Amino acid sequence: MKFLNPVYLFGLFFITIPIIIHLIFRKHLKKIFFPSLLFLKTSESKRLRWLRLKEILTLITRCLMVGSLFLALAQPQYEGKIFVKNKLSAVYLVIDNSFSMHYGRNFENAIKYAEKIIDNFSPRSIFYVAPLCNQEDYNPFWTEKNTARNQLKNIKLSFATGSIKPLYEKFLLENTNIPKEFIYIGDGQIINFSGIERLSDFYWIRIPVGSNIAIKNVLLKEPYVVPRENYGLTVTIKNYGTKPFHTKVELVAGSFYREQETTIPAEQDLNIFFSLPLYIRNGIIKIEPDSLPKDNQYYFSKSLLEKIKVLIVGDSKYIKTALSPTPEIKTPFEIDNTTNIKKIDLRPYNIIIINGIEEITDFEFLKLQNFLSQPKAGLILFLGPSIGHQLRNWVFSYAKLEEWLNLEGYINIKWIDTDYRPFSLFKENAGLKGIKIFKIWKLKPKSITLMKLDNNLPFLINQDNIMIFPTIFNETYTDIVYNPNFIPLLHSIIYGLLNKNIDNEYQIEEVNNKFKSRITKPGFYTIDGDTIGVNINPLESNLSTITQQMAQNLGVKIIDPNSMSGSTDLTNLFLLLVLCAFVFEILLLLF
Amino acid sequence: MKDKARYLDPEVLARLSNLDLKARLVVEGFLTGLHHSPYKGFSQEFTDYRPYISGDEIKCIDWKVYARRDRFYIKEYQEETNLRGYILLDKSGSMGYGKKITKLEYGKFLSACLAYLLFKQHDGVGIITFDTKINEFIPPSAKKINFTRVIDTIDKVTPGNETSLANVLFDLGQKIKRRGLVILISDLFDKPAEVLRSLKSFRARKHEIIVFQTIDPDEFTFPFTETALFQDMETNEYLVIEPKAIKSSYQKKFRAFLDYYQKGMLESRIDYKLINTAQNYDRALITYLQKRTKLL
Numbered sequence: 079m080k081f082l083n084p085v086y087l088f089g090l091f092f093i094t095i096p097i098i099i100h101l102i103f104r105k106h107l108k109k110i111f112f113p114s115l116l117f118l119k120t121s122e123s124k125r126l127r128w129l130r131l132k133e134i135l136t137l138i139t140r141c142l143m144v145g146s147l148f149l150a151l152a153q154p155q156y157e158g159k160i161f162v163k164n165k166l167s168a169v170y171l172v173i174d175n176s177f178s179m180h181y182g183r184n185f186e187n188a189i190k191y192a193e194k195i196i197d198n199f200s201p202r203s204i205f206y207v208a209p210l211c212n213q214e215d216y217n218p219f220w221t222e223k224n225t226a227r228n229q230l231k232n233i234k235l236s237f238a239t240g241s242i243k244p245l246y247e248k249f250l251l252e253n254t255n256i257p258k259e260f261i262y263i264g265d266g267q268i269i270n271f272s273g274i275e276r277l278s279d280f281y282w283i284r285i286p287v288g289s290n291i292a293i294k295n296v297l298l299k300e301p302y303v304v305p306r307e308n309y310g311l312t313v314t315i316k317n318y319g320t321k322p323f324h325t326k327v328e329l330v331a332g333s334f335y336r337e338q339e340t341t342i343p344a345e346q347d348l349n350i351f352f353s354l355p356l357y358i359r360n361g362i363i364k365i366e367p368d369s370l371p372k373d374n375q376y377y378f379s380k381s382l383l384e385k386i387k388v389l390i391v392g393d394s395k396y397i398k399t400a401l402s403p404t405p406e407i408k409t410p411f412e413i414d415n416t417t418n419i420k421k422i423d424l425r426p427y428n429i430i431i432i433n434g435i436e437e438i439t440d441f442e443f444l445k446l447q448n449f450l451s452q453p454k455a456g457l458i459l460f461l462g463p464s465i466g467h468q469l470r471n472w473v474f475s476y477a478k479l480e481e482w483l484n485l486e487g488y489i490n491i492k493w494i495d496t497d498y499r500p501f502s503l504f505k506e507n508a509g510l511k512g513i514k515i516f517k518i519w520k521l522k523p524k525s526i527t528l529m530k531l532d533n534n535l536p537f538l539i540n541q542d543n544i545m546i547f548p549t550i551f552n553e554t555y556t557d558i559v560y561n562p563n564f565i566p567l568l569h570s571i572i573y574g575l576l577n578k579n580i581d582n583e584y585q586i587e588e589v590n591n592k593f594k595s596r597i598t599k600p601g602f603y604t605i606d607g608d609t610i611g612v613n614i615n616p617l618e619s620n621l622s623t624i625t626q627q628m629a630q631n632l633g634v635k636i637i638d639p640n641s642m643s644g645s646t647d648l649t650n651l652f653l654l655l656v657l658c659a660f661v662f663e664i665l666l667l668l669f
Numbered sequence: 670m671k672d673k674a675r676y677l678d679p680e681v682l683a684r685l686s687n688l689d690l691k692a693r694l695v696v697e698g699f700l701t702g703l704h705h706s707p708y709k710g711f712s713q714e715f716t717d718y719r720p721y722i723s724g725d726e727i728k729c730i731d732w733k734v735y736a737r738r739d740r741f742y743i744k745e746y747q748e749e750t751n752l753r754g755y756i757l758l759d760k761s762g763s764m765g766y767g768k769k770i771t772k773l774e775y776g777k778f779l780s781a782c783l784a785y786l787l788f789k790q791h792d793g794v795g796i797i798t799f800d801t802k803i804n805e806f807i808p809p810s811a812k813k814i815n816f817t818r819v820i821d822t823i824d825k826v827t828p829g830n831e832t833s834l835a836n837v838l839f840d841l842g843q844k845i846k847r848r849g850l851v852i853l854i855s856d857l858f859d860k861p862a863e864v865l866r867s868l869k870s871f872r873a874r875k876h877e878i879i880v881f882q883t884i885d886p887d888e889f890t891f892p893f894t895e896t897a898l899f900q901d902m903e904t905n906e907y908l909v910i911e912p913k914a915i916k917s918s919y920q921k922k923f924r925a926f927l928d929y930y931q932k933g934m935l936e937s938r939i940d941y942k943l944i945n946t947a948q949n950y951d952r953a954l955i956t957y958l959q960k961r962t963k964l965l
Contacts, residue, residue: 107909108897113763113772113888114858115901115908117922118915129911 079648082153082626089148096140100133136666143659150652153630166200168254171226172245174264174285175209175236181265184285185235188263191283191639192230195261196223198642204254209233210240210264220254243273246280263639266623277633284636287623291323292316294347296363296376311352311378313363317342329354331361386572387426390415392433392460396551396559400568411572424449429572431458434550437466456543456575460550461519476546477539478522488514489532498528498540500574509563517555519548543575718742752792752850753809756780756819757841758826759855761800762903764883765828767946772883773828775946776854779881779953780823783852786954788816793849796822799837800829809849831903834859838867842874852957853880857930858903865933872937879940879957882930886947888923891916 081087112118173192179185196205205226208218216232242262249260263283264270295314317323322341327350329336334354342348354361363376390397394415401411416422417435419442424430430449438446449455461473463482470479491513496505504510515531525541539546549555551564558564629636630647721730721741731744758780764773780796787794788811795809796819805822807815834855845851851871857864857880871878893912900907927943934941942956 108895109907110893110897110899111766111902112899113766113856113885113902115899115904115906116858117919117926118899118908118910129909129914133909 080155082155082630084152086148086151086153089151090145092144092148093141096137096144100137100140132666132669136663139659139663139666143656143663146652146655146659150649150656154648154652155626156648163198164200165198166203166256168204168206168220168252168256168258169195169199170206170208170245170249170252170258170260171195172208172210172242172260172262172264173230173233174240174262174266174270175233176211176240176264176267176270177235177237178239178265178267178287179285180235181287184265184287187639188283188285189230189233191285192263193227194642195263195283196226196230199223203256206249206252207233208245209236210242210245210262210270211236211238212240213245239267239269241272242270246274246277266629268624268628271624271628271632274632280633281635281637282629283639284623285639291325291342291365292318293363293365293376296378298378308353308355311354311363313350313352313376314347315342315350315365316347317344326366328364328366329361330364331358334358334361385412386410386428386576387412388414388429388431388572389419389422389424389427390431390433391419392417392431392435393550393552394433396564397431397433397568400559400565401572419445425452428454428576429456429458431460433460434462434552436462436464436469438469438472440468443468443472450543454576456545456572458571458575459544459546461546461548462550463517463519473546476523476525476541476544477536477548478524479548480520480522483518483520485516485518488516489518489535490514491529491537492532492534493530495526495528498574500570501528503566503570504563507563509561510567513556513558513561513563515549515556515558517549521548538571545571545575717745719745752787752790753847754783754787754792754794754850754852755809755841755845756783756794756796757838757851757853757855758796758798758823759800759832759834759853759857760798760804760826760829761832761834761855761858762828762830762901763832763856763858765902766887767885768887770946771828772856772885772946773826775944776881776883777823777826779854779883779944779950780852781820782950782954783957784816784819784823786957788813788819794819797841798822798826799834801831801833801836803837803840803844804829806844828902832856832859835863835867838864838871842867842870845874845876848875849877851876851878853878854883855880856884857882861926861929861933865930865937868934868939869937872939877940879942880930880934881942881944881953881956882927883944883946884927886945889920889945891919891923 171192173188175185179188192207199205201223204220204222206218206220207226207229209216216229218229221229246260249258252258257279259279259281260277261281261283263285265285265287266282267287292315293313294316295312297312297314298309311329313327315325315327322343324339324341326337326339329352331354336352338350338352340348340350361378363378388401388411390413394413398413398415402409402413414427419430420439424445427449430446446457450457459473461479465473465479473479491510494501494504494510496502515537518531518535518537521536521539523536523539525539527536527538528540528545529536529538531537535548537548539548551559553559558567624632624634626636718731718734719742721743725743729743730741734740734742734744758776760773764776765771767774784794784796791811793809793811794816796805796807797803798805805826807818807822809815832855834857838853841851853868868878868880891912893910893916896909896911898907899910931941931943940956942953944953
């Protein structure tokens, strides 16, 4: 017998209270001297015997009531065998194959325990063997012992996380002629039990868990500033534990090695930044020590800089400088500029920037439409004060131009949509809001607005692969060209139009020609002898398991896998005893 | 006269401290209510002279005094009897019970009154107090000094131990050789059959016996209501008792106990008087006087 709240056992001392009251009452009982007890004794000897018995029974009842109450509060658990040999049942056997079961030999042990459980039941029992994750790959069904045992062998560890809820709901709907039981073999992570309020006939074969540190994210950041010599890599580590965790983060890329030691506060994230030279294309990040190393060993790979061909139509003074300051500095952009696109083949270009031209011809319009139909092609349109009929009609599809505003002073950028992925780098960046706009079109957008000025004037309109600014980027119209955010803004718009993320997530692609395409599917991959986890749900590394108290509240019976014994909660039994004692005392008072 | 009669009330009497005085008040108060004085008579012992009044017998005139004084005087003599009165007072623990007046106090007053009455009637009076055994034994005598001793002895009696009435009566039977009047004042809380047997043996020796069984009103009515610890006044044994539950049964048993004595005494021709300690003494005294009249 053990107790979940043993502190309440001190309450058993209160048993002395009824005893003391009994003694005090007895001591203070009115004493009457009487000539002879002869007639009293003989009169009602039976009655007296009953009174004495009643007195003792009352005392015992009160002691029992107090004792049982405190025992119930202590939540006693009786340890004993749960599964009787040759028990006839319909058993729903769920094997936890989620990522957290990678710890030690947890998964292998889970399979072993499952076999043991299957053997223990009667030959007439039926089994429904299901993995917790990736059930669609297994197609479970009700079957007899031997097939169930074979099904166990097919279950493989998963990279994913799983939920008991859908399985349990299915279990509840099962109609079996024999009593049914739900047996879950796993480490009992809280996430596995999410959404469940109450369970019945539910047994948890408890498998121990490891530590709870995980790499939550690895972020590569392209440099925005020139010259581009280094890029940044940020590793976000989550400590799910309740104590600070001291760890060493290692970055290995061939002969390049960096390490940082740090302490992650309890239940918090910590970002660790590495600055890497541009020539480092891939490598591995590890956290040591950890009981689940596979989720804390990430492969990162940075794509080769892809050349982006940009054509600037119109004024190219500031834009060209922003995209490619000097021929010596490597940038991904190849820039041409023109004033007329009539005679230029647009197909090789990825981005066309039209900066302040007044009009386009029908032919130019058709050429641009044809260009935009290409994959990886985008158009950035800067609108000047004078716009011809044809251009206005084209723009009308995206926004209605209302009036040109020659402001006496200026207005600022008020808002930028940082939920638009390329703009996420402007989160908490106040620099953009200092940009001044002097002259601008007042327009009514029909498409998505990504940036707004004061008075809610739209500043950047986006639809598909077209971006429209209602002004021209030069010093007459705005001082943005002098702002440090000008280059990142331009870069991020171009990357956005080409569906490229500036923040490359960790990914594996074309390493030594082993993979032909980028691997994004979550799972484990072996590269050069290392097992690498890709897109593993970091929650799986949260090894917070349901506590005994939580299990009790849910109605889960916890079973020790080695002895196959579990605790039976006796709280209700003792509460019942309290009630019985109370009723018995009332009956004693009546008689 | 009426003032004296009020001393027959035990409660009033309990407030007085001098037992001799108490007895005197009770007896005289009692006698005042009777129509004739039985205690003056003739004997050989001269007591006083008094002037002759019309109607006195001429033979009673003392002619020698007439010769000296030329007046008629009558000569009075103290009456003498053969009656020897033994007052047996039970001083056992159970006699100590009583709220306003204990059974023992009542018994003491009664003993003193009877002693005074015996003394005034020139009968020999003795006192025996006892519980498990005889504590005091003052043989009967009509002398005043003996009476004083008797009163002192009664005055000093306090409740004692358990009762062993049958044994005591047996012992007394051995001691009292001469026939006499035995007055037993007790609650008779002993084995009734043995007590009766002992009394019968007294009777067999030609003693005249009067038994006053003193019982407190509480013993009749059992007025208790709350559960309490009842302690035996003799044995100190105790019981937790719920009075309501046992009252009727107790009263039944107690009545049977009294009835047994009453019937037994009647059969043995022993004068038996059940005395409620709330009652006046006159009933007890009348019982005595009736008995004395029979004896003389």
